[in-house]
Amino acid sequence: MYLQLQSHLLKDVDFNPEEIKAFTNLLSRQKFNKKTLLLQPGDKVTKEYYVLKGCLKAYYIDEAGQDHIIQFAIEDWWISDFEAFFNAKPAQLYVECLEDSEILSLDKLDLEQLYQTIPKFERFFRLKVTKAFVALRNRVLSGLQNDSKARYKEFCEQYPDLEKRIPNYNIANYLGMSPESLSRIRNSI
Amino acid sequence: MYLQLQSHLLKDVDFNPEEIKAFTNLLSRQKFNKKTLLLQPGDKVTKEYYVLKGCLKAYYIDEAGQDHIIQFAIEDWWISDFEAFFNAKPAQLYVECLEDSEILSLDKLDLEQLYQTIPKFERFFRLKVTKAFVALRNRVLSGLQNDSKARYKEFCEQYPDLEKRIPNYNIANYLGMSPESLSRIRNSI
DNA sequence: AGGTCATCTTGATATACATCAATTTTTAAC
DNA sequence: GTTAAAAATTGATGTATATCAAGATGACCT
Numbered sequence: 001m002y003l004q005l006q007s008h009l010l011k012d013v014d015f016n017p018e019e020i021k022a023f024t025n026l027l028s029r030q031k032f033n034k035k036t037l038l039l040q041p042g043d044k045v046t047k048e049y050y051v052l053k054g055c056l057k058a059y060y061i062d063e064a065g066q067d068h069i070i071q072f073a074i075e076d077w078w079i080s081d082f083e084a085f086f087n088a089k090p091a092q093l094y095v096e097c098l099e100d101s102e103i104l105s106l107d108k109l110d111l112e113q114l115y116q117t118i119p120k121f122e123r124f125f126r127l128k129v130t131k132a133f134v135a136l137r138n139r140v141l142s143g144l145q146n147d148s149k150a151r152y153k154e155f156c157e158q159y160p161d162l163e164k165r166i167p168n169y170n171i172a173n174y175l176g177m178s179p180e181s182l183s184r185i186r187n188s189i
Numbered sequence: 190m191y192l193q194l195q196s197h198l199l200k201d202v203d204f205n206p207e208e209i210k211a212f213t214n215l216l217s218r219q220k221f222n223k224k225t226l227l228l229q230p231g232d233k234v235t236k237e238y239y240v241l242k243g244c245l246k247a248y249y250i251d252e253a254g255q256d257h258i259i260q261f262a263i264e265d266w267w268i269s270d271f272e273a274f275f276n277a278k279p280a281q282l283y284v285e286c287l288e289d290s291e292i293l294s295l296d297k298l299d300l301e302q303l304y305q306t307i308p309k310f311e312r313f314f315r316l317k318v319t320k321a322f323v324a325l326r327n328r329v330l331s332g333l334q335n336d337s338k339a340r341y342k343e344f345c346e347q348y349p350d351l352e353k354r355i356p357n358y359n360i361a362n363y364l365g366m367s368p369e370s371l372s373r374i375r376n377s378i
Numbered sequence: 379a380g381g382t383c384a385t386c387t388t389g390a391t392a393t394a395c396a397t398c399a400a401t402t403t404t405t406a407a408c
Numbered sequence: 409g410t411t412a413a414a415a416a417t418t419g420a421t422g423t424a425t426a427t428c429a430a431g432a433t434g435a436c437c438t
Binding site: 167168169179180182183184 | 386
Binding site for chain 4: 177
């Protein structure tokens with residue numbers, strides 16, 4: 001059950017079948033329609049979400065009313081308001097389905113307990129955060145070092161699956177440029 | 190011994206004295222002069238560094254020969270090429286002293302072993318990475334949402350100790366603007 | 379199919395900020 | 409303390425990209 005999740009787990013840490021079972025037992029499966037909000041600011045964030053199928057975005061709306069996309073998630077990715085999740089603070093982000101999606105949710109309390117009984121999971125999630133950290137660092141670097149066109153090209157190389165699937169204006173937002181600019185860039189390639 | 194490190198450890202996880210002892214036993218202390226490189230591209234990264242005293246920067250030089258500062262570190266901060274450290278890859282970054290500095294270094298192998306004997310340290314470093322992750326996320330957001338002036342103001346609020354201590358052109362680089370712009374901004378405030 | 383709404387494109391204008399160049403101020407070295 | 413080197417400032421100009429506005433294309437609903 002959840003074969004893709006299973007290989008996702010085994011990619012980083014060699015769990016045995018019982019450990020995987022213990023983990024999957026904690027998960028609950030749900031379907032959500034496009035435009036559904038899994039989280040919005042103020043919510044108590046008790047879960048993180050693994051995408052079985054579909055596409056989501058996490059974004060933030062600043063004081064000026066502008067929204068800024070922090071991450072996308074498609075199949076085999078995790079998404080949530082991780083800051084709120086880890087620090088037990090209310091959400092600052094929206095998490096919204098860009099497509100009809102099928103999600104596994106993992107509860108924070110269950111996870112904490114799992115850490116106690118099987119410390120290997122502490123390792124798994126440390127590795128996961130570390131990878132996310134590196135990806136973010138590269139996003140910062142890309143922003144400092146590249147102009148819009150180069151940033152877009154890099155995005156396409158890194159996330160070819162996202163580029164096909166996600167509307168222009170969402171990608172532009174993620175890359176920190178206007179939809180008009182992205183349109184011109186696409187045209188010029 | 191290493192009182193500041195001790196309280197740094199206890200801030201996130203309640204270690205007992207033996208555990209702290211086990212940790213500090215792994216550390217080795219060294220002094221470095223200003224401009225010394227602790228790491229440079231190609232090095233095997235076997236250590237991460239805790240700053241007892243001084244100031245350092247980690248930066249990257251891109252294909253165009255431009256350098257980009259990824260992080261600063263002063264007293265009570267950790268610094269290294271974390272991507273290389275965690276993934277056992279050769280360094281991509283330079284780590285350089287901006288002042289004469291006193292450093293504790295922690296070896297990766299020792300740390301891995303410590304994880305085995307005292308899993309609490311796995312938790313400690315997971316929390317540390319998580320915090321760094323959130324800080325980076327905010328840096329991305331700040332870059333997307335603010336103009337140069339607002340970014341500088343935010344930097345000053347967040348890191349008042351750095352702002353005083355680090356040369357103009359290093360801060361400008363970190364914030365992704367030219368030294369000239371930062372100078373004008375400072376003048377206009 | 380037709381109509382409505384969302385998304386994308388294209389052109390004209392505006393602006394924040396980089397770049398270049400020259401000068402002043404600060405720091406470091408002997 | 410004098411000189412050299414590094415860092416910071418200031419002004420003039422250029423450019424990437426935002427913004428504004430209008431129109432074209434595409435998707436979705438009944």
